[in-house]
Amino acid sequence: MAKRKRNIVSCAACRVQRKKCSEECIFAPHFPQDAPEKFTVVHSVYGTNYVIKLLQGLEIQQRADAANNLVCEASARVKDPIQGSAGVIHELQKRISDLESQLASKQQELMNMHSMFDKILFPMCDGSCDSQDILYHTSSTEDIMYEELGSVLWEPI
Structure with missing residues (x-):
């Protein structure tokens, strides 16, 4: 029986x-x-001979x-012929650092706004109460009502 030749298509290399x-x-x-x-x-960048030697020196599972x-x-x-992938890594680390500082700034801004919100909602509070513990609101009769969080807040009609 004659052996059939397989039609091999050339790889990119x-x-x-x-x-x-x-x-x-x-x-x-x-x-x-x-x-x-x-x-x-x-x-x-590397040349064919270097790539052949590198791939041959590795196990088949590691070659891909x-x-x-x-x-x-x-x-x-x-x-980037000078820095190569190290330049990319450095740029990404710089972007991460910039974003972390922006996040810290926005978190501080949010804390300041939260503090201002507490001062507006709780003007009689001397710092001993916190908006997370007590909610303050006035009804139509201007009575001050305190309710624990988790309770249903309602206002008379």
Whole structure:
């Protein structure tokens, strides 16, 4: 019986290198034919021989993560040749720090507004009562009513 040859489509790495892709191609699982830009950026930064040595030195289960990391690192290095992904990380940390300071500022502003709200609602309170414990309101007869939180507040009609 004649052995049928499998029709192998070249992976992106073999296409960029203008080579015939074999069944044992180390690049094929990680650089599919429909995404040649991934291998192109990795090839331009690291070179083919380095990528081959790196992937061959890893266990098969680790190769997909390594290939994805190479693509991310190479893309960052193309955008920022000096800092690469470290520049991206630094920028994101700076944004987090800025957002944390904005959050702290808004929380302080909210606390100040809460304090002003307490002073308006509880003008007779000398600081010994808190809006979380007691609710204050005046009825139509101007009587002062205190109710514990959780009770139903009602006002005479």
